[in-house]
Amino acid sequence: MIAARLLSEASLWLGALLFLPLLLAALWQAPWVELFSDFRRQHLLFGTVLALFLLWLVRRDFASGLSFHFIGMTAVTLLLDWPLAVLSAFAAQLALAALGRQDWLALGVNGVLLILIPVLVTEVCARWVERLQPRNLFVYIFFSGFFPAALIAVLVLLAGLGVLLVDGIYQMPPWLDDFVGFLWLIMFPEAFINGTVVTALVVYYPEWLETFNRTRYLQAPWKDESKDEDENRR
Numbered sequence: 001m002i003a004a005r006l007l008s009e010a011s012l013w014l015g016a017l018l019f020l021p022l023l024l025a026a027l028w029q030a031p032w033v034e035l036f037s038d039f040r041r042q043h044l045l046f047g048t049v050l051a052l053f054l055l056w057l058v059r060r061d062f063a064s065g066l067s068f069h070f071i072g073m074t075a076v077t078l079l080l081d082w083p084l085a086v087l088s089a090f091a092a093q094l095a096l097a098a099l100g101r102q103d104w105l106a107l108g109v110n111g112v113l114l115i116l117i118p119v120l121v122t123e124v125c126a127r128w129v130e131r132l133q134p135r136n137l138f139v140y141i142f143f144s145g146f147f148p149a150a151l152i153a154v155l156v157l158l159a160g161l162g163v164l165l166v167d168g169i170y171q172m173p174p175w176l177d178d179f180v181g182f183l184w185l186i187m188f189p190e191a192f193i194n195g196t197v198v199t200a201l202v203v204y205y206p207e208w209l210e211t212f213n214r215t216r217y218l219q220a221p222w223k224d225e226s227k228d229e230d231e232n233r234r
Helices: 011-030 032-037 039-057 075-080 080-100 105-130 135-168 174-204 225-233
Strands: none
Touching: 011 075, 011 080, 011 105, 032 039, 039 075, 039 080, 075 080, 075 105, 075 135, 075 174, 080 105, 105 135, 135 174
């Protein structure tokens, strides 16, 4: 998360222009009829907003204006699908801004970093897995849960550093050359948290995951009907 004072006016406007279409698309594509008629979805949505708010609230704030925290959007996107995931994350952002833990002017830039990029990467990976139509449950867990989360952590960090480098307001630390070695310390926890949540949902509450094909992954083992008929005749 980046404070507004570290960003140029052009970056603030560009972030808002990039994030606003995603927010409008989410409002348009959200299943409002099903949401208002299904109490389970409402509870999942409100619970997700609270979980994201608490996750983003537990963070390391630096005096320079930068903040580090886990993202968690991979599990949220798989749980709610991308329209409701975007709206729930934006609601968590508004709650943080209301508490003074995020700058109102930087909502667009932070929305791109914490919502747009994670949702886009997760959605692309989930659709790619669905197009392959694997029957192995672990393929879904790894390539829709663990792998996207690790990739998101790297992309978000690189995108944030790119914005800071272009604006030139934030003075980069001298250890930036050794930054590649720290990527593993960021990738693994993010992948572990999201992958663990996705795994738990698949095992205990697969019906909660909007992007999970229960018919294919949890179907009964295939049986040879001809052999069964022969055994019955005997």
